[in-house]
Amino acid sequence: MILYTPLSETDIFPQSADEFSNRQCISCDGKMMIADRNTDGTYQVVQLLSTDPQDFLDQRYLPGSVLN
Amino acid sequence: MKKEQEEKKDDQSNPSSLVQKIQSLGQTNVPQAPDSNIHVLSIIGQVEGHVQLPPQNKTTKYEHIIPQLIAIEQNPKIEGVVILLNTVGGDVEAGLALAEMISSLSKPTVSIVLGGGHSIGVPIAVSTDYSFIVPTATMTIHPVRLTGLVIGVPQTFEYLDKMQERVMQFVINHSNIKEEKFKDLMFAKGNLTRDIGTNVVGADAVEYGMINEVGGVSEAMAKLNELIDSTKNAESQVIQ
Numbered sequence: 105m106i107l108y109t110p111l112s113e114t115d116i117f118p119q120s121a122d123e124f125s126n127r128q129c130i131s132c133d134g135k136m137m138i139a140d141r142n143t144d145g146t147y148q149v150v151q152l153l154s155t156d157p158q159d160f161l162d163q164r165y166l167p168g169s170v171l172n
Numbered sequence: 173m174k175k176e177q178e179e180k181k182d183d184q185s186n187p188s189s190l191v192q193k194i195q196s197l198g199q200t201n202v203p204q205a206p207d208s209n210i211h212v213l214s215i216i217g218q219v220e221g222h223v224q225l226p227p228q229n230k231t232t233k234y235e236h237i238i239p240q241l242i243a244i245e246q247n248p249k250i251e252g253v254v255i256l257l258n259t260v261g262g263d264v265e266a267g268l269a270l271a272e273m274i275s276s277l278s279k280p281t282v283s284i285v286l287g288g289g290h291s292i293g294v295p296i297a298v299s300t301d302y303s304f305i306v307p308t309a310t311m312t313i314h315p316v317r318l319t320g321l322v323i324g325v326p327q328t329f330e331y332l333d334k335m336q337e338r339v340m341q342f343v344i345n346h347s348n349i350k351e352e353k354f355k356d357l358m359f360a361k362g363n364l365t366r367d368i369g370t371n372v373v374g375a376d377a378v379e380y381g382m383i384n385e386v387g388g389v390s391e392a393m394a395k396l397n398e399l400i401d402s403t404k405n406a407e408s409q410v411i412q
Contacts, residue, residue, distance in 0.1 A: 114228060119226075119228055123227075124227035124228070127227060129236075136236065153236050153240075154240075155211035155212055155213050155240050155243070155244060155253070156207075156208065156211055156212075157208050157210070157211070157212045158207060158208050166196075167196075168192075168196030169192070169196065170192060
């Protein structure tokens with residue numbers, strides 16, 4: 105199927121609520137972050153919530169990195 | 173022997189994390205730097221209020237920001253704060269709460285409006301000690317409105333009017349813009365299609381007195397360091 109439309113994808117295919125059901129706000133090493141819980145129990149970082157600019161350079165908390 | 177095994181294990185796990193990093197970020201290493209005395213607070217997406225927005229929206233939640241501001245105020249190692257704004261606006265009361273929190277911090281604060289600082293982003297931008305706007309950023313000033321179920325009584329309109337007055341007074345008290353000018357911009361016709369209000373671009377915001385200066389990161393950091401130095405000097409004078 106090919107769609108050619110100015111509408112956004114979510115307007116045509118509404119996203120289901122449970123798509124984000126595994127997204128949680130967690131605390132790791134005293135740093136708050138929004139992370140997706142994987143099926144194996146690990147967390148994948150989505151967004152780091154910190155005011156310290158150095159935290160964003162920490163490789164462990166880069167968006168997409170997996171936490172145990 | 174055991175140690176060796178552990179080392180081997182580490183070696184094995186490292187390449188996989190490296191591969192993971194390359195897959196998710198397209199890069200492997202990020203340089204490390206010493207602790208910073210300046211902290212950064214970004215207000216991005218919508219300012220979320222009492223109603224939780226659907227998860228596909230990018231939001232700034234006040235329950236995340238307010239504790240961070242308290243932590244900044246309490247931590248003696250933090251000497252200054254940069255507020256980065258790229259917001260479309262959002263909940264009036266949540267936005268005003270953030271603006272009041274920022275304006276009542278004892279530490280020097282500087283804001284940079286990047287991209288957009290619309291609606292309730294305006295009071296947040298002016299709440300700092302000194303504000304910057306990048307030349308391409310815009311700020312939309314328009315009257316307060318309400319979505320959802322509204323009780324159709326005159327009191328509702330009075331309530332809205334008071335809410336608008338609070339936003340307006342905050343901006344006037346925390347920036348150099350005159351009340352007349354701000355009202356003119358807010359109720360101007362013909363600037364926004366089929367709507368009232370004005371979309372103020374970078375240099376114009378400075379000209380109207382809403383924002384202090386046109387500039388980006390380097391200007392903001394220079395100003396913040398200057399403010400930090402002047403507060404330090406003031407403190408040392410008191411001790412003498």
